[in-house]
Amino acid sequence: MKVTTDVARCIGAGMCVLTAPEVFDQSEDEGTVVLLDDTPPPELHAAVRRARQLCPSGAISVSDQGDES
Structure with missing residues (x-):
């Protein structure tokens, strides 16, 4: 999985x-997304996909890079 914001x-x-606090944070200055891990481990994939779904602005993109998780 490859994550971009x-x-x-x-x-x-x-x-x-x-x-997915292990993958995302917010900047203290503007409150915008900070990507902590652009290739999270498989155990976080479901949370990252859920975060993408919940993002009201569509600022998160995920590509699976051929993995099945």
């Missing part, structure tokens, strides 16, 4: 941080 689209809702 678009800070320009982020509105700082924080759903990603609540859903």
